[in-house]
Amino acid sequence: MKKVIVIGAGVAGLASAIRLQHAGYEVEIYEKESLPGGKMHRIKREGYEFDLGPTIVMMPELYREVFELTGRNADDYIPMKKLSPMYSAYFNHGTEKLKVSNDLVQLMELFEGVDEKDAEGFLKYISDLYQRFNIAKHHFLQRPFRESKDFYNLSTLTQGLKLRTLGNAENSMAKYIKDKRLRDIISFQTLYIGISPAKSPSLYTIIPMIEFLYGVWFIEGGMHRMATAMADLFIELGGRIHYNAPVNEILIENSRAIGIRTNVGMIYADYIMCNADFPYAQKNLVKDVKAKGKYTDHYIDKMDYSCSCFVLYLGMDKQYKEIDDIHNFIFSEDLDDNIEQIFEGRLLTDPSIYMYIASKEEPTMAPAGKDGLYILMPISELSTAQYEWNEETVAYYRDKALSKVETLPGMHNIRNEIVTETFISPKEFRKQFNAYNGATFGLQPTLLQSNHLRPQSKATHCENLYFTGSSTHPGAGVPIVLLSSKIAAEELMLDDAL
Numbered sequence: 001m002k003k004v005i006v007i008g009a010g011v012a013g014l015a016s017a018i019r020l021q022h023a024g025y026e027v028e029i030y031e032k033e034s035l036p037g038g039k040m041h042r043i044k045r046e047g048y049e050f051d052l053g054p055t056i057v058m059m060p061e062l063y064r065e066v067f068e069l070t071g072r073n074a075d076d077y078i079p080m081k082k083l084s085p086m087y088s089a090y091f092n093h094g095t096e097k098l099k100v101s102n103d104l105v106q107l108m109e110l111f112e113g114v115d116e117k118d119a120e121g122f123l124k125y126i127s128d129l130y131q132r133f134n135i136a137k138h139h140f141l142q143r144p145f146r147e148s149k150d151f152y153n154l155s156t157l158t159q160g161l162k163l164r165t166l167g168n169a170e171n172s173m174a175k176y177i178k179d180k181r182l183r184d185i186i187s188f189q190t191l192y193i194g195i196s197p198a199k200s201p202s203l204y205t206i207i208p209m210i211e212f213l214y215g216v217w218f219i220e221g222g223m224h225r226m227a228t229a230m231a232d233l234f235i236e237l238g239g240r241i242h243y244n245a246p247v248n249e250i251l252i253e254n255s256r257a258i259g260i261r262t263n264v265g266m267i268y269a270d271y272i273m274c275n276a277d278f279p280y281a282q283k284n285l286v287k288d289v290k291a292k293g294k295y296t297d298h299y300i301d302k303m304d305y306s307c308s309c310f311v312l313y314l315g316m317d318k319q320y321k322e323i324d325d326i327h328n329f330i331f332s333e334d335l336d337d338n339i340e341q342i343f344e345g346r347l348l349t350d351p352s353i354y355m356y357i358a359s360k361e362e363p364t365m366a367p368a369g370k371d372g373l374y375i376l377m378p379i380s381e382l383s384t385a386q387y388e389w390n391e392e393t394v395a396y397y398r399d400k401a402l403s404k405v406e407t408l409p410g411m412h413n414i415r416n417e418i419v420t421e422t423f424i425s426p427k428e429f430r431k432q433f434n435a436y437n438g439a440t441f442g443l444q445p446t447l448l449q450s451n452h453l454r455p456q457s458k459a460t461h462c463e464n465l466y467f468t469g470s471s472t473h474p475g476a477g478v479p480i481v482l483l484s485s486k487i488a489a490e491e492l493m494l495d496d497a498l
């Protein structure tokens with residue numbers, strides 16, 4: 001039986017380990033943290049539980065596939081329900097609320113309630129996006145680009161052109177939809193993968209469409225359950241996970257990966273699957289200069305990184321009955337300016353906030369009669385930020401976040417209702433998960449860092465070494481890194497069969 005070592009028990013590490021173990025390899029995961037999931041972590045404090053990172057489940061079929069491919073019933077591991085409405089969007093200092101549903105009837109009511117012309121425009125726009133989604137799904141998202149001819153061929157280029165000729169999403173949207181709030185609720189979602197809506201290649205404007213057409217789901221027990229369920233399945237299949245086991249080096253001999261170095265010594269394997277963030281791994285774990293290929297330290301520093309997040313996790317002394325949704329977006333009074341500040345590295349003056357109250361759907365995540373608040377603010381990653389992250393910065397952003405949340409109905413007194421509090425900033429994302437520059441979504445999916453131009457799973461200058469996760473093709477977000485793990489495992493098996 002051939003042995004594979006997986007570095008990191010993030011979503012992509014766990015999913016690739018399951019695929020490989022199921023295919024007959026002997027797989028061991030080495031994870032620096034004490035829990036599975038990577039950014040899909042869990043924070044527990046005084047009876048409150050918080051999902052650390054991802055909270056919004058889109059494309060649930062990709063979550064289920066990990067269990068179904070091994071013959072399991074996904075409902076036994078990650079029972080899910082569809083959320084309706086999906087979320088509330090707040091504007092104008094919390095005074096205007098739009099409830100956003102993925103039920104077409106309710107969605108039409110929302111758009112028609114603002115303007116019939118905007119409703120017409122929305123339908124036209126969504127049909128453009130649906131076309132893009134199908135092209136992306138069939139020609140870009142589920143396949144590797146091993147060699148340049150895999151991209152530069154007539155068929156792929158024709159499809160790529162179709163994606164591009166559909167134009168820039170923001171422009172076409174402005175043509176169809178006049179109301180700025182409606183435009184905001186169908187453009188901000190590119191922030192889910194750490195890129196500005198104004199700059200993102202048209203491929204990524206499909207994200208809001210996926211929400212509107214296929215919905216947003218919730219896993220009973222919260223998002224971290226996906227991580228523990230994958231870890232359980234992997235162990236059931238015979239795999240082994242070593243926690244608190246940071247890897248210090250990928251051992252390479254004669255341009256071939258042969259094992260890893262940990263604090264307890266060398267461990268050898270036939271193949272290495274690296275889920276640690278690609279730029280971090282190339283810089284810190286791949287020490288053999290030849291094996292880095294073009295990804296030298298200098299090159300890694302010159303690449304563009306996605307934005308980061310500052311998240312407050314607050315255990316509260318009460319329940320907020322006036323807020324009825326689990327997902328809530330409080331928009332900046334000027335979203336465009338807010339986004340510019342994030343990507344130019346300026347201190348945010350009027351941030352947009354996402355608030356997740358898991359206890360609304362999963363009461364066990366807070367003591368009886370109380371709520372836990374997860375309050376997220378997209379912010380600049382460390383190499384773009386033109387300011388230091390220190391105690392003052394944390395205090396500044398904490399205050400900004402609370403000031404926005406205070407504008408919501410029933411939440412004006414939150415500062416006095418906090419029982420327990422913690423936070424995560426770009427510095428912690430870098431330290432805890434080795435996210436390069438603290439960029440929570442890895443390399444930014446610009447045109448020059450997408451598809452064949454994004455790091456691929458198979459190392460270019462080293463045999464038996466594969467990468468998976470947000471900074472590799474096809475990109476960030478739980479469903480997308482699940483696709484990355486599928487591509488990476490298939491690439492490894494393809495080479496092994498040669």
Ligand SMILES: Cc1cc2nc3c(=O)[nH]c(=O)nc-3n(C[C@H](O)[C@H](O)[C@H](O)COP(=O)(O)OP(=O)(O)OC[C@H]3O[C@@H](n4cnc5c(N)ncnc54)[C@H](O)[C@@H]3O)c2cc1C
Nearest residue numbers: 008010011012032038039053054055056247469470477478
């Ligand atoms: C705040 C936040 C909110 C998000 N919201 C959503 C959302 O709502 N929906 C969504 O779909 N996506 C969301 N995402 C994105 C999603 O969480 C990520 O794209 C995905 O979880 C990344 O998985 P990964 O496997 O690529 O990386 P990671 O989770 O970073 O996994 C890498 C693993 O490698 C380990 N590791 C690193 N270095 C070493 C080493 N040297 N030795 C051993 N182990 C190592 C790390 O500890 C980690 O466990 C969010 C992310 C964040 C941070």
